[in-house]
Amino acid sequence: MISLNLSASLNPGLTRTRQNPTRFSPLHAAAADKPFSCQYPLSLPQIPTLQIREKPFLSILKRSRSVAAATGGEFESSEEAAAKENKKAKNLQLGIVFGLWYFQNIVFNIFNKKALNVFPYPWLLASFQLFAGSVWMLVLWSFKLYPCPKISKPFIVALLGPALFHTVGHISACVSFSKVAVSFTHVIKSAEPVFSVIFSSFLGDTYPLAVWLSILPIVMGCSLAAVTEVSFNLGGLSGAMISNVGFVLRNIYSKRSLQSFKEIDGLNLYGCISILSLVYLFPVAVFVEGSQWVQGYHKAIASVGKPWTFYSWVLLSGVFYHLYNQSSYQALDEISPLTFSVGNTMKRVVVIVSTVLVFRNPVRPLNALGSAIAIFGTFLYSQATAKKKKIEAGDDDKKN
Template identity: 85%
Template structure:
């Protein structure tokens, strides 16, 4: 379900952005759908509602800010380049994780871990150089997204150490709500003046307003669903299993979106993508001895999001 929902999200997210190239509004809507979804689950007691306190909200402010940066940057990247290219660049997240964790003093890594990130850098570089749809904004968006999600993981572990009783799904729900409050006012400032004109162009291009509405709704619903599925899975699997699963997920998403959107892929581009993803797999293996069996109340190794 995690893979299937992620594929559906990526397809309809890109379909909407092709017609309505306003990632700030779309990213805000996706957070809004997730926020409403969680409020419904809590209201009908389908999901246990965590106890809310001022210290808990304060502890979430930092991780939510970095989550917002990661989410909007990924959406900007999706709007500028092929979905497959964004996912290849986002597979380099372990590189940023190792670097920032070392700089901030959160962790130290053995030589095998540093060696495992070399093929990730090589593969992403090769894929970027040979990418047909290359766009500098798309590249920077994916890279900044990696930084955002890595810092979210680091600071959530730091600030949420006292709230380990909060499970992953509830934590993600509150992160979504606070992120929406961060993002939407900025979205209005950045692109709000263009929304009405862009909406009319999108409706004219698609022909049927209902089709456009369905695509937007699917992008929002499946953005939350695939995140929910991943956190439910994390309740029963180790961070290492999740990290390997996340690597394979990118392979599935890349192949699916290439087939759906018929993006041209050069042989060297495919080779670079394969090397980068294989490097991510090596990283997960190299860090396996450092991974605890279970980490409650924080974002697990490998991150999540777009």
């Protein structure tokens, strides 16, 4: 038999009764020192003292909370963190779209000019570019890679005008590219806001003084660039000007006739315009220069040396013409018109610089200055028109 004297450190107020080992009963203080006998073998190991330590991230969290409380800050909720992550992902996606838009535009301008240098028949080349875009959209719709729009007779009727003016703008720009340097055509095309303000004013729109003042540097810059352009050609200048008129009228008529078809997004709208523009353009192209295509083809192959080289130039110009327009419509769906206008202005700068470097076109100092003034005027115009739209939107909210 082992006799144990339980220490008060274990628990002086509790003892085990012999009759019922599982029950505990309190004893008087006087009986606490009496020995307790037990017939069962019993050993009591020494109980180690446990020390609970905080994990490092818990201590950091506590310190962060104390700092936030002292500075009056609050911890971000999971919703706020998710919103920030979504914003970062959206900005990354938009940056990729802008990068593709710029890259595809540069590739189009380079290979379009290469093809026109050896095959100076812009009507056929412009028709092929619309054909490539039409085939691209038909493939997307046929294989359900992109939702096919619901085509109705009223929609086709409403699309006739914008598609016609798109055709005029596209073929005129292609004619201009065939006769002058790409950089010069883009400088003249930066004057598009001038025509937009003039035509819209005739149709009843009013513009503040800031908008009218912004078109002055555009006119001055384009005039200076035209006078000092080394590759100046009246046909090239006229083509770029007519292109401005065509695209401005396309935008105006699209706004007026297609407002009731908002269920059709920008990409599908551009695909439908490409198909209808091809129907407009190709018969006229055959009439204008169709008799010269065979002879021009043989000359182009002879000058290039390898047929596949010429084919690749034409193919790349067609594919990237559609892709850069597709990217621009995707960007326009995600950003404000002001951001799009600024991006379009910067795109024109990038294209001008890239084509000058690739084709090594001579640029005089006054020509570069005029180009810079015209593009800066385009930037001022985009700022002024954005403020106008913001004021109009505020007035509409007040009326509602």
